Amino acid sequence: MRKGRGSLFIVSAPSGAGKTTLCQKLAGLLPGIGQSISFTTRPPRKGEVNDRDYTFISEDEFRKLITQGEFLEWAKVHGNLYGTSRRRLEQLRNEGNDAILDIDIEGARQVRAADGNGVFIFILPPSLSVLKARLDGRRSDAPEEIALRMKRAKEEIKEYKHYDYVIVNDVFDDALSELKAIVIAERLRVDRVNPEWVRDIMQ
């Protein structure tokens, strides 16, 4: 029924809204969808593994990859560079998998310009105070860093209008179910039905 090539799901959110965990859990929950590992110059956080969470590289290496056209999108977020490998993404999709991209709002803008067929999903926190509590609880960022992220979040939330879907991450499992429903529904869209497959039904 499905066409050979996978779809592209782009998930953005203000920092701390939970998009990274949502995307990781989804990939484990639903067959046929995967994440392409991003490159970053940010130092690994506790528990993060190279080539699993990100491919951690130096700024020099990152700049070199930019000039080589390696990135579908890249952005500087809170002083660190993040980029999505065009090559890794194509490989995933050409194998028939959907791809889910966990990227910031500026990155999503670049993907929208490059691939109009993506499905854009925005994750909202239930409130700014909950967002702040989550960032505080993470204990990985300094207070001035958190203040910066909160200021940025207020700006970023306004961008939800440019996305196709909006999920509120209040109860995590509910948000995960909703993300899963979006992927399942998008797979059922008529433009993903192979006409030859329908002809087979009618034999």
Place this chain on the structure above:
Amino acid sequence: MRKGRGSLFIVSAPSGAGKTTLCQKLAGLLPGIGQSISFTTRPPRKGEVNDRDYTFISEDEFRKLITQGEFLEWAKVHGNLYGTSRRRLEQLRNEGNDAILDIDIEGARQVRAADGNGVFIFILPPSLSVLKARLDGRRSDAPEEIALRMKRAKEEIKEYKHYDYVIVNDVFDDALSELKAIVIAERLRVDRVNPEWVRDIMQ
């Protein structure tokens, strides 16, 4: 988050593909979605209850309702008239519920013309032979009636292209999950987000 007025989901399928059972089960499974009871001149099948499965009326009464503009859509299917009450549907949606319409392909065409914002879902049988086996198993129709439905099904299946989503009803529970996913996903569409609600988050 959701806007006040409910959405309209239209489900069509060749006779015997299982759309009626799917729609009934969905309404019991998911809060906030209901069916408006259709009118029909068809005699009740065994187990069908008036004003639950359909409102069963005479052809004279039906014709009278047509002239009164009562129907959002109506159609003659296999010699019987079926119609969707505009009034019942509006009541359901104005109460904030989504409405799911279990109607034939001609009816769906009329709804598309009247309400461009509906979500159109087509249910396919896994094959024509399975469809035939299901119609045979129903034991409510004469062989010549079944032959007529099969002929019609072959024509109807071609219409899937005019729908938004396509579900294959092979394993019933899977098809039901997929129908549910479509409704959940559609509720998360950005155009159903109330901007005032986002402003509240940002307080």
